[in-house]
Amino acid sequence: MALPIFASDALSSVAYAPQELLLILLTGGLAFLAFAPWIAAAVVVLLLVVVISYRQLIKAYPSGGGDYEVARKNLGEIPGVIVASALAVDYALTVAVSVASGVDNIISALPGLNPFRVELAVGFVILIVVMNLRGVREASRAFAIPTYIFIGSVGVMIIVGLFQVVMGNPPVASSAHYAVETQDLTQAAVILLVLRAFSSGCSALTGVEAVSNGVPAFRTPKVRNAQTTLALMGGIAILLFAGLTAIALVSGVHYAENPCDLIGFDCSNPQPSLMAQVSSAVFGMNSVPFFVIQAATAIVLLLAANTAFNGFPLLGSVLSRDGYAPKALNTRGDRLVYSNGMIILGLVAIGVLIVYQANLTNLIQLYIIGVFVSFTLGQIGMIRHWRRGLKAIRSLPADERSGKAVRTELFGLRKGLFINSLGATMTASVLIIVTITKFTHGAWLIFLAIPILSFLMIGVHRYYRDVDHEIAMDDRTHFGSTGDVALILVNKLQKPVVKAVDYALAAKHDKTFAVHISVTKEDAEALEAEWRAHRMPIPLKIVESPYRTYASPIAEFVKKYREQHGSAVITVYLPQYIVGHWWESLLHNRRARRIAQQLMLVHGVSITLVPWLLDSSELIYGRRSRALPGDDRAGRLAVPEVHRAARRAIRPAGPPERADADEPSVPAATP
Secondary structure, eight states: OHHHHHHHHHHHGGGTHHHHHHHHHHTTOGGGGGGHHHHHHHHHHHHHHHHHHHHHHHHHOTTSOHHHHHHHHHHOHHHHHHHHHHHHHHHHHHHHHHHHHHHHHHHHHOGGGGGGHHHHHHHHHHHHHHHHTTOHHHHHHHHHHHHHHHHHHHHHHHHHHHHHHHTTOOOOOTTTTOEEOOOOOOHHHHHHHHHHHHHHHGGGGTTTHHHHHTGGGSOSSHHHHHHHHHHHHHHHHHHHHHHHHHHHHHHTOOOOSSGGGEETOOTTSOOOOHHHHHHHHHHOTTOHHHHHHHHHHHHHHHHHHHHHHHHHHHHHHHHHHHTSSOGGGGOOOTTSSOHHHHHHHHHHHHHHHHHTTTOHHHHHTTTTHHHHHHHHHHHHHHHHHHHHHHHHHHTSOHHHHTSHHHHHHHHHHHHHHHHHHHHHHHHHHHHHHHHHHHGGGTTHHHHHHHHHHHHHHHHHHHHHHHHHHHHOOOTTOOOOOOOEEEEEEOSSOOHHHHHHHHHHHHTTOSEEEEEEEESSHHHHHHHHHHHHHTTOSSOEEEEEOTTOOSHHHHHHHHHHHHHHHOSOEEEEEEEEEEOSSGGGGGGSOOHHHHHHHHHTTSTTEEEEEEEEEOGGGHHHHHTOSSOOTTHHHHTOOOOHHHHHHHHHHHSOSSSOOOOOSSOOSSOSOOO
16 A cells, blocks of 8 residues: 555656656657657666665654655754755745646547646545645555556556567557657757757656655554555566656657647647557557556556545654744544645646646646655765764774674664665756756746745744743743732623523622723713623713724723733623524624734633524534534534533523623623
8 A cells, every 4th residue: 555655656756757857858850769768767877876875764753754754853843844945845846847747648538628627637636635725545546446447457458568679560659650850969958958958858757755754654564564565566667667768659649749740640739648548559549458457557647646645644744843833734634644735836827727727737847846855865864874873983992893793883874875876966967957957947946845844844943942941931020910810891781691690600800890981972871881780780881082092991990000000911891692594694794803812912801702692503512403513522513412412401481581692791702
């Protein structure tokens, strides 16, 4: 189950990495396809080195931080947040690119869906978010079957295609007979084109880091299981990438960046993907194996976004624990997944797909920059990690260094240093190549986004640090409030106000009295007369407010009272309607909400909400006939009949008294 859940991105990238490699080479003409085998071989070597390097990283840092944790612990704060920003950008683009490529393969099989490309992409992202919110175990089971069908079907296609070549009947792609319009290139342009093709082919490396970021999700032994999954992922990806590139070259696939550059092709139709052309060449157009491969490819590309929906929330939780991201990213939902991170990632990916109209060629220009930034800094951090270990061994006495255990550890440190040094050299070189070849093609946006995210992360960390310092316990804090006073704010004498008075009296404060903010003299006099007529058990105080404000007079009243009677604790009781329809809240004013927010800024004041359930509030309970996940933990009651029976039992006989349509003394307040 770990392979489809963490490796679907790396495995599915073989569906578009060969396509983008050939697309860039074809820009220079058909003769440039001769460079393809050598470029593919370089990508394979790089992928092999990166996989081996990440096996070392998993062993050294199994806590799930991946490149971020390595860079932060070994290189410092700024490199750490740069890696985190690069990974965050890469996860968003992983979702966008995978979904766009999946939709592209669907349209290759069903061209009539081309006008709905963006709508399909957005719909699939929403579907993947919903599936992932159900939890990792359920998602892995849903994704396992199509992932393994993709691996098996593409593997069979490669074997059959190579067998046809050996038998002297090589497959022929539908675009093999199209020539290409090209322009003369200088020697520098030729070199740049080859490097650009290599950088596009390196998109096959995306997703390798997801396993190192998700080690905590593995079963024990976590490190061994993660390393095994990474090795399987790398081996399968190398075989599929090399095989697809070989069959595409043998069958003569011509895939152009601009379909109108293909001489003889009707560019009003969508250009079939490389996978569609290869499968139709091997098995025949519209054959059963053709549709199986197209369906499996489309599904696994769509599900490849699942890698990001597992990696990004885990990264967000680590950043949150370290204080570089909002605490909400470390909150698990009812299914024990980091649902906030998944929702944020889904929204960002949808925005990118809409802006770029789900165009794979345009999106791929933004891709892999973040990947190789994190690769490079992670590998450099691992070099620092191994060198620190070697330095510790050199500091040991000579007799201890000669021990067998120390010699074994020394060998492991030197091996790790060599592997990660090679990985750092290669990934840094590729990062330079990718930056040069893709910068003017849209990658400059990534170099703008990463510093902005890094700046925001450092700002969040500084904020949390300042708050922790501000609220830290010390012996200078004084405790000495004297007195306990309750205030019940009254606008009109209604049942909610009486209930608030009852609550305040039951709390047995030292002093309890009601306060009315007098906007008009007539209302104040009418309230005083009604207060005496009903023989209310607490005194009523009138506070003048000639400017028709409410919170300021209350705050001034509290301030003067504390000046006269000492630093008493003031408890303000606010009645609040509980309604059952959403539109009912629009029919009551928001005065109490504003009053409560302003009173919270007054020292020595606490707010107590006194709910008054209107008859419509029964709908809140009536909609839930059974317990829902998370009800117990959230404190929601789920026995509606008990609540309704209890309310009927305490309701007085006779015709019910309706509450006035206006607010009670202070309406709809929240703490």
